[in-house]
Amino acid sequence: MRLKNISSCLLLVGFILLNDETQFIKFPSRQLGLLPVLAQTGEESLAQEARRLYELGYEQTDRGEFQEALATFDRALTMALQVGDRRLEGVILNDIAVVYRILGDYPQALQFLNQAFTLRQQINDRSGIAQTLVNFGAVYQSLADYPQALDFYQQALPIVQGEQEQDGEAVILTNMGELYRQLGQPNKALASFQNALSLLEKEGDQWAIGIALANIGAAYDALGELSQSLEFYQKSLAIATEVQDTLGIGQTWINIGAIYEKLADYPQAIQAYQQGLAVMRELGDLDSIGQAFNNLGSVHRRMGEYSQALEFYERALEIRENIGNRAGMAVTLQNKGLALFEAGKLPEATETLYAGIDVLESLRPGLSDLNKVSIFDKYQSTYSILQKALIAQNQPEKALTVAERGRARAFVELIAKRLSPEAAQEFSDRQIPPPTIQDIQQVAAEQNATLVEYSIVVDNSAKNSSLLIWVVKPTGAIAFREVDLSLLEGFRDNLVQFLVGEETDAQPEPLLTALVRGSRSSITETLPTISPGQVSNRKLKKLHELLINPIADLLPTNPEEKVIFIPHKELFFVPFPALIDESDRYLIEKHTILTAPGIQ
Template sequence: EAIPLAERMLAIRKKLLGNEHPDVATSLNNLAGLYSRQGKYADAEPLYRQALEIYKRLPADEHLNVATSLNNLAGLYEKQGKYADAEPLYRQALEMRKRLLGDEHPDVAQSLHNLAFLYSSQGRYADAEPLYRQALEIYKRLLGDEHPDVATSLNNLAALYESQGRYADAKPLYHQALEMRKHLLGDEHPSVGTSLNHLARLYWGQGDINRTFEFFTQGVRVEEHNLTLNLAVGFERQKRDYVNTISDSTNAIISLHLNSATNNPKATRLALNTVLQRKGRILDVLTNSQKILRQRLDPESQSLFKNLINAQSQLSHLHLFYNYNEQYRTQVTQLETQIKQLEDQLSRRSEEFRTQSQPITLETIQKLIPGDAALVELVQYQPFNPKPSPDKRFGKPRYAVYILSAKGETKGIDLGDTETIQKTIELFRDNLLYPGADITQVKQSARDLDKILMQPVRKLLGNTRKILLSPDSALNLIPFEALVDENNRYLVENYSFTYLTSGRDLLRLQNHSPSQQPPVLIADPNFNRPGELVARQPNANNIDAKNTRSIDLSQRVFSPLPGTAEEAKAISTLLKVKPLTGAKATEGAVKQVKSPRILHIATHGFFEKAPANKEKTTLDENPLLLSGLVFAGVKPRQSGGEDGILTALETTTLNLAGTKLAVLSACDTALGNIRAGEGIYGLRRALVIAGSESQMISLWKVDDDASKELMVAYYKKLLDNQGRSEALRQTQLEMLKGEMYQHPYYWAAFIPSGDWTSMDK
C-alpha cells in the first residue's frame, strides 16, 4: 500500500520542485527504504545514491540529511553482506551526527546501534557490545522505556549475547523486546515475527526443542500473515524479493527437524507445513490472480489487461529480434516499467486479490491426497546451526524429502548435499540425451541417482505406487520414471508419477472451469511461408537436427517437422477436429484460443540461457522470455499478426481456464530458469498461470518420429478414459517393451504435470 503513494509523492515533488530539491531527495530516500524492506536491493541502491548526491550539493555540506543518506546506504550494503562498503559510511554518519547534534540524540543512538549491528554480524563482539549499550541507554533516556527503538536495541543486544553463547543474558532481553513489540506494534507486525524467531533460535541453542517448536510455530504464523498481504499486489519480481526475506526461517525450521528433532512428529509437521505454505507460492498467487482477472473484469480492467498483453508481446519481440543497443535499452526499460504498473494496477482493482489467500495447512492438503497415493515433496534447503557465529550459521545447500499420505504421520529425511546430487544428475541427463549410449551405461547412471533420491523414499512409501511428485531446483530437470531400482527395473514399471510445483497444487486442482471450445490442434507450421528451407545443422549429440523438435535461436534454424503433420492427422481423427497446419499454424491462432478442452501444439520448442549481450535485469524481471514455441511465418515475422515466436511470458496470458490438458509436443518445453522454491520459469509454469488443469511437456530435444508414436498411443488411452498420467505411463511401458524405442531418450522425455485423473472427471 505504501509504495504507490511514495512513487506518486516523488513524481509530484519532481514536477513542482525540480530534480535537485531536498524534498525530492527525501522522497527518494523513503521509496528506497520501502524497496529495501521488500528485499529489492538493486532497486533501492540508485535511489539512495541519488538522494545522497542531492544533499551533498546543497549549500551546507554538513547537513543532517547527508548523514541520514550515508546511514541508509550503509544499511543497504549491510543487508547484502557488503560489510567493507558499509562500515566507512556508518562511521561518517556517526561522526557527522555527533558533531551536529551532540552525544545525546536519537539519531546518534541510531548510528551507534547500526555500527554495533555491523560489528556483531562480522563476529566483532567486543567492538559491538559497548556501542549497543550506549545506544540503548540514550534511547531509554530520550524516548522512555517503552518504544520500538528500545525494543530493537534490546533484541539486537540479546542476539549479540546469544552469538557468544551467553543464553542467560540474552533470554530476558529477547522476552522484553517481544512483549514490547506486541504491545506497541500489534501481534502480527513483522518485528514481532523476528522476535519470535530469535527466541526459537535461542531455545534451540539450549537444546529446549519444545520451546523452539512453540516459538517457531508462532513466528511462521506471523510471517504467513505478512506474506499474504505482500503477495496480494505488485509485480512478480517484487513478490520474489519479498519471499526471499523470509527464507532464513524456512531453512531453520527444516534444519530443526532434520538435524535436531528427527523423531519429533510436531517438528516434522511444522517443517512440511512451512514448505507447503512457501514453496511455489508465487506461482499459486499468479494463477489465482489470472483466473480472477478473466472471470471478474470490469470494462476498465479489461482495457488494462489488454494493454498488459500487448506490452508483454512487445517485450518478447524486442528480446528475440533486436540487437542490444541504446535504443533497445530505452525501449525495454519503458516496457518493463509499463508492465510493472499494469500488473500492479490490475491487482489493486480486485478486492478478491486481497482476500483470495486462505490459510494453507498440512491438514487441508492431506485431505486431498487419494488413499492410494502419496505426496513426495522434495525441497532444497540450507542447514542452519543455532550455535556458531552469525556468518557461519548456514551450511552448503542440501536436498530433503517429505512424504505425506492421506492418513498417517508425515515423514521426512535428508537426502544429501546439493553439489554431489547435481553431479549425479548431470551424468544421468548426459546418458539420457544420447540415444546411441549403451543401455547398460544408461541404467548404471540411473541407478546411481536412484540410490540417492528414490531408494530412501521407497522405504518410507511402503506399498504406495502412485506418487504425486513435487521436485525442487535441478530435480525438475529429470524424469523420475527413468531411474532404476535395486532390481534393475525402471521406476515407471512399478510406480506412477504426476509432477506438481508444490503439494498446494492439490487445492487449485479442485476448482474446475468448463471448456468453451473443442480441442485445438496446431502442428507442422510452415516456418518460411513460400521460401527456401534453411540448411540442416547437426547437433551436439549427433542426432539429426532436422528430425528433432528444437531450434537454435542464434542461428535461426527452422527446419520442417514431417512427423508433426502425421501426428496431427492421426490425433485429429481420434478427437474429431480439424488441425491447424501449414500457414494456418500461427502464433496469432494460438493467442485466439478460448478455453479449448485440449490444446495440442506440435512444433519447435526452445529454451535458451540468458545471452551475455543483454541486460541481466531484463531477464531477471522476466525470465519467461527465455523459452517458447515457434510457429508459421516466423521467417518473415508474419504469423497471424504476430512475429511467429510465442514466449512463455506471452503464454501466461492465453485463456486456458477450462482447458483439461495442454500438450506441448516439442523440445525442452519443461525447461526454463531454475529458482529454488519456485520451480522452473518456463512453458510449464506459463501454462499453469494461463489456467490449464494439466500439462504434458518435454525435458529434452525429442525425436520427431518417436514423439508421433508416443502421442498417438497416448491419446488412444486418454480417450479410453484412462487417467492423464496413467495413459502416459502405459504408453511408456509399451515403448519400453518394443524394439525401436527402448532407450529412455525416446519414452522418458515427456512428463505429466497437474491433474492426473481421467478427462471425464
C-alpha cells in the same frame, strides 16, 4: 534547492540488518525553509511568535526532545489558527504527525497527517502535499503495510519531480529503497539509495549525505558484503558526529554492531549496541530501542547465554507489540524461538515459532506476487526452525504441514491472479487456513499419486544443513526421511567451478546449489542429442543419491504410477527425469514423473 525547503521532518531512513531483521529507523529531516519575518505589531506580532514557536519545536524534534516538541507545536498551532496562517498550520500539523510516528503512536500520526493533507490540498501547497504523502508512506512502512507505503511514495514522486526539488526526490528514493530492502530485494534497494546519494551530493547537505551513506551500508549488509557495509557505516558515523546528529549517531552505532555480530566479534557488537541503545533511550525512540534489545538478544544467543538472550527478546517483543511493529514482532519471535530451540526448550520454541509465523503471514495481504515471494524468502528460516523443532519432538507429520504452509498460500494467490483482479483481491484478503494432514492425504488420494515433498533446512550460519523428505502414498500412509547435507563436503572438488561467492565477501552458495547448477550443465552441454553414454553422470548420480536413494523403497514399482515431486528452493531446478541411479538408469525410466510447487 536545499533539503530544508521541501520538508519539515520528512523521512530519510537509516537502518540495520541482523538475523533477517528488517526494521528501519527514522531520521527527521531538516526543517521547512525559514518563514518570512513579520513586523512586530498587533496580529503580525502574534504570527511571528507562532513561527518562532514552530522553529523552536522543530529544534526540539531535531534534538530528540519529542514531548517538549509536541507541547511547543501545540502552542504554535493555536496561534497559527488565531491569525489564519494556513500554510504554517499545515506545516505544524505535519510535524506533529512526524513526532508521533517517531514515538510509535501511529494512529495519532495518521490523524494529524490527514488533517495536514486536507488543509494543504485546500490551499494547493504542492510541496506540502508531497511532504505529507511521503510521511503517510513512512507511517505505513513502520506498520509493515508495504503496498500502502509504496503507493504514497509513488504519488509523491511526480510532484517533487515536477517542482524540480531534487532533495525531495532523494528522500522518496531513499524511502523506496528501504521498502525494497524490507521486501528482500537488496539490489533494487542499493540502486535506489545510490541514486538518492547522487542527488544529495549535488545539494551538499552533509546531514542527508550521512544518512544516504548509512543506507548504502545496509544494502551492502543485506547483500553479504560486510567489509563494504562497515566502510559506509563508519563514513556515516563520522558525518553524524560532525553535524551533531544525535539520532543518527545512535542508529549508526546499532548498524555497526550488526556488522560486528556477523563477523563474530561479539564484544565489539555488544559495545556498539549498548552505545546505540543509550542514545535511543535518551531520545525515547521506542522503535530503535526495540531494535537494540532484539540485537543484543541475538548476540547473547550466539554466545550460548540463553537466559540473557530471552530476557532481551522479551523486552524487544513488549515494545514492538505496544507500538504495532508487526515486521519487528515476526523477527523477534523467530529469534526467541531459535533461542528456545537451542536451549532445548522444544515445546516453548514450537509455540513461539507458530506465533511468529502467524504474524509473518499477516504481513502479506496486498503485496504483489514478487514481493510475496521475496518477503517469504527473507523470513523462511522461521519455517525451517519450526520444522526442526517438530522433528526433534518426533512429530514429522506436523513438520510436513509447516513445510507445506510455508509455500502454499503464495501459489494459491498466483493462481487467483490468472482468474481475474477480483479473484486476486478476494484471495489476498482471505485468511486461508493452513493445510492439515488430512488435506494432504486427500490430495494424494484424489491424484492417485505418490507425493514427495522436500524441505531444505538451514543451520545457524544460514547454510544448508539437512534435507527433510516426506513421502505420501495414495493410501494415506506417510513416511519421513532426513538427509545430512554436510555429506556434500566430500564432493566439493567436483563443484568448485559451479560455486558463486567463494572469493568475495558475499555469502558463498551452498554446495547443494552448486550441485544443481552442475547437473543442469551436464545436460545442456550435450544437447541436442542426449544418450546415456554421452551425459556426464557424476553430478546427476550424486543428486539421485541425495534425493531419491533415501526414499527409493517407498516409491511405486510400477512405471505407470505417478510420482509428484514438490521441490524446495534450489531443488526447483533439479532435472528430476534425468537423475541417474547406480545402474545408469534414468529416473524417468522407472517412474511417471510430475512436479508441483506445493501439495495444495
